[in-house]
Amino acid sequence: MSELNKAMIEQYRNSFLSEVEANVEEGEWVKMCMQCGVCSGSCPLGKHWAHPPQEIFMMIRAGKREEVLTSDSMWMCTSCYNCIVRCPRQLPITHIMHGLATYAKKLGLTPKNQPTAKFAEIFWNNMMKKGRVNELKLGLSLYFKDGFGPGIKEALRNKDLGMKMMKAKRMAAGEFFGGHGVKDVSGLQKMIKKAQELEDARMKKFDEPEASQDG
Amino acid sequence: MTEVVATNQTILVVGGGISGMTAALEAAETGAQVVLVEKRPYLGGRVSQLYKYFPKLCHPTCGLEINQRRAKMNPNLTIVTGAEVSKLEGEAGNYTATVKLSPTYVNDNCTACGECAKAVEAEFDDEYNYGLSKRKGAYLPHVMAHPMKYVLDPAIIGTDDAQKAKDACKYDAIDLDDKEKEIQFPVGAVVWATGWKPYDAAKIQPYGYDRFANVVTNVEFERMADPKGPTGGKILRPSDGKEAKNVAFIQCAGSRDRNHLYHCSRICCMASLKQTHYVVDAYGDDAQVSIYYIDIRAIDRFEDFYAEVRAMDNVKFIKSKVASITRGENDNPCLNGVDTEGYHRYATEHDLVVLATGMEPSVSVDSFPVDVEINREGFIEPAEKNGGVFAAGCASDALDVNRAVQSATGAALKAIQVVNRVARAEG
Numbered sequence: 018m019s020e021l022n023k024a025m026i027e028q029y030r031n032s033f034l035s036e037v038e039a040n041v042e043e044g045e046w047v048k049m050c051m052q053c054g055v056c057s058g059s060c061p062l063g064k065h066w067a068h069p070p071q072e073i074f075m076m077i078r079a080g081k082r083e084e085v086l087t088s089d090s091m092w093m094c095t096s097c098y099n100c101i102v103r104c105p106r107q108l109p110i111t112h113i114m115h116g117l118a119t120y121a122k123k124l125g126l127t128p129k130n131q132p133t134a135k136f137a138e139i140f141w142n143n144m145m146k147k148g149r150v151n152e153l154k155l156g157l158s159l160y161f162k163d164g165f166g167p168g169i170k171e172a173l174r175n176k177d178l179g180m181k182m183m184k185a186k187r188m189a190a191g192e193f194f195g196g197h198g199v200k201d202v203s204g205l206q207k208m209i210k211k212a213q214e215l216e217d218a219r220m221k222k223f224d225e226p227e228a229s230q231d232g
Numbered sequence: 233m234t235e236v237v238a239t240n241q242t243i244l245v246v247g248g249g250i251s252g253m254t255a256a257l258e259a260a261e262t263g264a265q266v267v268l269v270e271k272r273p274y275l276g277g278r279v280s281q282l283y284k285y286f287p288k289l290c291h292p293t294c295g296l297e298i299n300q301r302r303a304k305m306n307p308n309l310t311i312v313t314g315a316e317v318s319k320l321e322g323e324a325g326n327y328t329a330t331v332k333l334s335p336t337y338v339n340d341n342c343t344a345c346g347e348c349a350k351a352v353e354a355e356f357d358d359e360y361n362y363g364l365s366k367r368k369g370a371y372l373p374h375v376m377a378h379p380m381k382y383v384l385d386p387a388i389i390g391t392d393d394a395q396k397a398k399d400a401c402k403y404d405a406i407d408l409d410d411k412e413k414e415i416q417f418p419v420g421a422v423v424w425a426t427g428w429k430p431y432d433a434a435k436i437q438p439y440g441y442d443r444f445a446n447v448v449t450n451v452e453f454e455r456m457a458d459p460k461g462p463t464g465g466k467i468l469r470p471s472d473g474k475e476a477k478n479v480a481f482i483q484c485a486g487s488r489d490r491n492h493l494y495h496c497s498r499i500c501c502m503a504s505l506k507q508t509h510y511v512v513d514a515y516g517d518d519a520q521v522s523i524y525y526i527d528i529r530a531i532d533r534f535e536d537f538y539a540e541v542r543a544m545d546n547v548k549f550i551k552s553k554v555a556s557i558t559r560g561e562n563d564n565p566c567l568n569g570v571d572t573e574g575y576h577r578y579a580t581e582h583d584l585v586v587l588a589t590g591m592e593p594s595v596s597v598d599s600f601p602v603d604v605e606i607n608r609e610g611f612i613e614p615a616e617k618n619g620g621v622f623a624a625g626c627a628s629d630a631l632d633v634n635r636a637v638q639s640a641t642g643a644a645l646k647a648i649q650v651v652n653r654v655a656r657a658e659g
Contacts, residue, residue: 058555058569105489
């Protein structure tokens with residue numbers, strides 16, 4: 018169990034809802050859910066979720082911290098926004114799902130080998146190198162995420178799609194060597210680093226018991 | 233009926249539905265002079281289009297008949313139909329009302345013999361049945377219309393049909409040269425009772441009201457249950473005319489939804505429970521009713537009515553706001569969603585789906601002829617700046633008939649107080 022996870026359990030001992038409200042992006046909306054279920058019914062991937070959004074909101078209010086944060090449900094969201102459009106209370110459900118996923122990752126609770134979580138990490142690292150996504154490398158790292166053998170298999174399976182993307186100039190072989198980027202890459206990296214420092218400082222206060230008591 | 237004798241001690245009632253009729257009669261029976269202005273060619277409003285009332289399951293025609301009789305007998309009450317208030321200027325105790333009178337083409341000689349309707353040919357959607365049936369270009373709006381006069385559709389004026397209607401009339405009751413008029417008269421206080429309209433179900437895109445024939449609204453279903461209605465009281469599927477025995481109701485269709493109506497429309501839960509009786513009465517043990525709901529709002533004495541429906545063997549309650557309707561086999565609407573009691577995913581087909589659409593105020597926020605306080609939902613709030621204008625019934629909030637009538641009596645009393653003050657001041 019990560020230190021941060023322990024600290025957060027201590028901090029919000031009896032109220033997972035308060036924890037979500039304070040730490041999850043758009044988390045303050047969770048209490049607005051009236052359990053009508055239109056989000057769950059509208060989700061195109063709904064049947065693949067262990068817990069649909071409506072159930073997640075209820076679980077948060079019921080204090081089922083571990084079940085929610087270790088669930089892979091919020092990682093299933095594809096940002097289609099069907100739920101947001103139909104929610105009678107206009108909850109930003111998509112954003113809450115991504116907020117929950119981010120928070121679970123921060124606490125080290127992401128399910129092992131969750132493909133979406135892995136993809137998100139690969140995407141982030143890829144983009145941070147140059148400030149732009151390198152499609153070729155992104156595709157390749159995704160294919161080889163489970164090792165060399167499966168990677169070759171996956172690459173061959175998708176070779177037609179890859180060729181088409183090359184033809185349409187959506188992907189260039191030259192990208193393999195360096196690739197395009199933003200004008201001021203080091204400036205961007207500095208900016209992100211600073212933001213990360215601020216976030217780390219914010220989270221660090223939970224590691225210090227004195228600070229957490231009056232938090 | 234274009235002469236209106238009025239003074240600043242007269243009460244103007246805008247809208248002749250159940251609220252307006254009640255306010256007008258209550259005020260007139262205390263001795264006040266009342267002018268009742270109604271946009272439609274007849275009184276009774278949406279109540280006249282209901283088959284039964286909840287919770288007693290008695291017929292609204294009964295109460296309407298009593299009110300119409302009271303109206304006929306009262307010399308203090310002037311009724312103007314086919315009229316709309318276009319301007320209201322002044323202040324409490326001293327208003328000038330401007331009223332636009334649509335041409336009626338039919339005068340008081342009409343005996344409702346019906347010869348004109350037989351003579352004309354063109355047909356139009358019957359608004360009394362929410363477009364579920366057709367009516368002629370010369371028609372009696374409904375069997376209990378008050379005033380009991382035939383109406384000529386303005387669309388036939390200038391066509392052969394208009395002349396045919398005139399030629400068929402033995403009582404010289406048709407005047408094809410009737411023109412729109414505008415009249416002005418003084419009033420002391422105003423009861424604003426313009427009522428409600430059903431929320432436009434086509435705006436709820438995932439339910440496909442505009443795409444699926446077998447998805448209807450609760451007001452349409454009410455007409456289908458009425459023996460005088462478009463199906464002769466039979467509950468049938470619009471797509472193929474077959475009996476609809478497996479009926480689903482979707483609650484909060486438009487209500488309690490920030491994308492549609494903010495408010496709870498209050499009547500729809502009870503209306504669907506009432507309409508469940510229609511299905512069970514029609515098909516007995518063969519009936520199968522499913523009610524999809526967020527929560528059932530049957531308050532006070534309505535709780536018993538709810539409990540009774542809940543206990544029926546062939547009625548199911550599914551706690552879920554339906555996410556979408558898709559086309560199933562044989563034009564069956566297929567309801568998709570996840571229920572809240574166990575999070576079970578369902579895709580269930582029904583013969584017919586009734587959307588329990590909510591109420592919205594019939595006058596839009598920017599077309600009030602007078603400056604009154606309107607809330608976010610479009611209803612009139614009691615406020616100082618409203619002066620001598622008092623909202624009654626569904627112009628003030630989403631109300632059932634019982635509460636609308638209470639609200640109307642209250643508004644009548646406030647209006648009487650204003651004109652009494654005027655009378656005292658003028659000695």
